[in-house]
Amino acid sequence: MLAIIDYGFGNIRSVHKALLEAGANDVIITHDPQIIKKADKLVLPGVGAYAQCMGGILAIDGLLEALEEKVLKAGAPFLGICVGMQLLADVGVEFETIKGLGWISGKVTKLYPRNHDLKIPQMGWNEVKPNDCKYFESAWDNETKDVYFVHSYAFRTQNAENIAASCTYGADTFAAAVQKDNIFGVQFHPEKSQKAGLKLLKAWLEND
Amino acid sequence: MTLKTRIIPCLDVKDGRVVKGVQFENLRDAGDPVEQAKFYDEQGADEICFLDISASHEGRGTLYDVVSRTADVCFTPLTVGGGVRSVEDFRALLLAGADKVAINTAAVKNPDLIREAALSVGSQCVVVAIDARRIANNPPKWEIFTHGGRNPTGIDAIEFAALAEKNGAGELLVTSMDKDGTKDGYDIDLIRTITDMVDIPVVASGGVGDLDHLVEGVTKGKANAVLAASIFHFGTHTLQEARDALKQNGIEVRNLEV
Structure with a gap:
């Protein structure tokens, strides 16, 4: 069973449909810690502000503990999307500094394209260059592909080996995807990136 | 590596049906917005935009069904606008499967609604649609019009754009009501x-009649995305032709995954 974590801040419907299209079956949308503990794979979507998303997780009794038990102790495959990926960091620095999940060392800070023509949020299709990651290898043969981004902040990992793919926006080259053991996260929206996105979701489903 | 200029086909939806739809033989039901969106999705639209022009409550209700059925089959970003009046409307459309929601008249009446929506659903989901008419030429001035361009407001369009950004809009959809429907091209001064x-x-909108207009929206207007309706609906040009035209003019467009 694959569980999509519904904590009030994700585009759940789109993620659900895309996972089904990519070949997932037995998908459940839930925030029930007891059900999450029984899941084989976990997907954490996220849209909006860092503080609100993290607050949304903490507001559900037992959710954080259930996620940590599954992902950190049991090693269940985990996919974070957009803010769901950024939450993996130690902290998010938006209006204030917010503590994240801390599963992958690093922090989330504002994009700095340093060019007025490059607007914030970065909104639209940009190239993602894979960097030694089994999912991108399987999905895209490690080629660079265009995928859909909407974000104003990016994950700055402490260790370069956690960068699964990179993207460049003006002066800023940032992590388009992060990985660590059973944990995978993407800054872009695979569920909104047509074939390239569906292929990546399929690879994630099949390679764990 | 660079961010690509988006090409966005827009569909007007009334009572759950497309107004001025694509005339293509391979569509089973040319009036069904879902079929049309899927057609654009397959052509590689960078985003799809639905603008609901239903006047009645019942017509409005069908929009949610259209949005959710579209989100079921299109894995590309979907913006929905028209008749959005409250934060609840934002939530309901996002829940139905929209990725961004455009707000127009209600935001002009109450700019705080932009802030409330941004705080509630995130700035990136909040598109403020600015419908403007030119009221002076030297120097140029534009006024905001609401209700599909019928009602003057006395509000300066440029000042309102600044206010929308300050209040947390994630994107502006700028339509020249003078140019809309003329096929004369965007009001480049307004966009720029x-x-x-x-x-x-x-996002530049209003007036596209040929591919050069799309190019000008980017090269002269410096728009981040170009929106058009009729040139795609009536099959005057395909999205691929639009991509090629931009590319030939040195504008980076998306490489489609096949």
Whole structure:
């Protein structure tokens, strides 16, 4: 069973449909810690502000503990999307500094394209260059592909080996995807990136 | 590596049906917005935009069904606008499967609604649609019009764009009501004045009659995305032709995954 974590801040419907299209079956949308503990794979979507998303997780009794038990102790495959990926960091620095999940060392800070023509949020299709990651290898043969981004902040990992793919926006080259053991996260929206996105979701489903 | 200029086909939806739809033989039901959206999705639209022009409550209700059925089959970003009046409307459309929601008249009446929506659903989901008419030429000035361009408001369009950004809009959809439907091209001055001023993305809209107009929207207007309706609906041009035209003019467009 694959569980999509519904904590009030994700585009759940789109993620659900895309996972089904990519070949997932037995998908459940839930925030029930007891059900999450029984899941084989976990997907954490996220849209909006860092503080609100993290607050949304903490507001559900037992959710954080259930996620940590599954992902950190049991090693269940985990996919974070957009803010769901950024939450993996130690902290998010938006209006204030917010503590994240801390599963992958690093922090989330504002994009700095340093060019007025490059607007914030970065909104639209940009190239993602894979960097030694089994999912991108399987999905895209490690080629660079265009995928859909909407974000104003990016994950700055402490260790370069956690960068699964990179993207460049003006002066800023940032992590388009992060990985660590059973944990995978993407800054872009695979569920909104047509074939390239569906292929990546399929690879994630099949390679764990 | 660079961010690509988006090409966005827009569909007008009334009572759950497409107004001025694509005339293509391979569509089973040319009036069904879902079929049309799927057609654009397959052609590689960078985003799809639905503008609901239903006047009645019942017509409005069908929009949610259209949005959710579209989100079931299109894995590309979907913006929905028209008749959005409250934060609840934002939530309901996002829940139905929209990725961004455009707000127009209600935001002009109450700019705080932009802030409330941004705080509630995130700035990136909040598109402020600015419908403007030119009221002076030297120097140029534009006024905001609401209700599909019928009602003057006395509000300066450029000042309102700045306010929308300040209040947390994630994107501006700028339509020249003078140009809309004329096929004469965008009001480049209007687009350029706003893109130069704001730090958020700007979508150019209103007046596209040929591919050069799309190119000008980017090269002269500096728009981050170009929106058009009729040139795609009536099969005058395909999205691929639009991509090629931009590319030939040195504008980076998306490489489609096949």
